[in-house]
Amino acid sequence: MQPEDIKHLIEAKLPDCQAFVEGDGAHFTAFVVSPVFAGKSRLQKQQIVYDTVRTELLDGTLHALSLKTFTPEEWDKLDPEGEK
Secondary structure, three states, X not given: OOHHHHHHHHHHHOOOOEEEEEXXXXXXXXXXXXXXXXXXXXXXXXXXXXXXXXXXXXXXXXXXEEEEEEOHHHHHHHOOOOOO
């Protein structure tokens, strides 16, 4: 899989989110920003995202995915100038 493929899967199955994915073809990191994460624990946020790629994880198409999840407000605090 390519980072763009993972980005598409996450964004297609998690409405109103932005996904930024980087990786080397085997191991990937996804930064996912969504208002649906508001009020959720870190584990709950990760479960929501893993559900979007569960099939690919189970069939081995996607080997390893590390997640960083943020609400839009949390994301904006990381870079108030919007230059991520």
